[in-house]
Amino acid sequence: MMIAEKKTEAARILGEQLELFPSINESDIERTLFLLDKFVYMKMLVKDFEEHEQDLYQTDIEGETARRLSEEDTHADKTSNAIIFHQKRKWIYNEYKIAIRSIERAHRLIIDEDMRKAVHFRYLEGHKFMIALKFTYMSKSTFQRKLNAGVASITDTLKLMGILGREWKY
Template sequence: MGAIEQMELYPSITEADKKAVRELLGNYPKMRLTVESLSRKESLTVKERQVYQEWSKLITELDMAINLILDDEVKKIIEHRFIKGRKYKFTVIQFQNHGMSVNTIDRRIDEGVKSIAETLKLCGILGVSWG
């Protein structure tokens, strides 16, 4: 009888994966605006068309990954910090006003980044060079 290979439901996430996700999330607002602007142009250069296609796919995958965050509190913090493009300082202030400590906010951000990384890894997005 052959050996049984066990597959992980969600792949292991490394610090490099989390760093890559943070970078993608940091670029998210600008990527979204760029895609929206390019979609309104009548004709695109070769480079613009390439950026539009790649970034549209990436934004779609990021949106899906964010929507798959199960904890609503984590999702709200991720949306505030990255999707709305708020600075870390303002995210901390916003959620401290809701009774959270800085450590709790940091843990929630890390949970969200990890959840997004898991989804992006499953979809084959992590490890791919974008733009």
């Protein structure tokens, strides 16, 4: 009877204790896979924005991009719309930079070299599964296992960094 009471007390204490490192769930893994699938695109967009920011802004002002921000606008204030459009583009650029840096940091923190290679070729370089498999010289099942473990490791790190709590709707 005393043992059962002690287990209950221990369970109660564990239930009230805050997690130092929050555990990941299926939703976290789905968010990580979303970010990993978009990684190459985000990286290209960031590079393009850095190289052509002034050209994009000038095109917004002179072109028809900023004519109306939405179809519901009754009139168009092209100059202010161009500024709003450019600020939104810059905000997305900054969000993508945060995501890219966080994913790269989480990737570097993977301890197992094979896991790191699997994630690198599949997601950071953006190769299809079978092509990434050829780069690693692993069997298909080993590659899948290493890839899954690598994604779990990145998910864990991104959750600790607070990246998975952010809204990524673009």
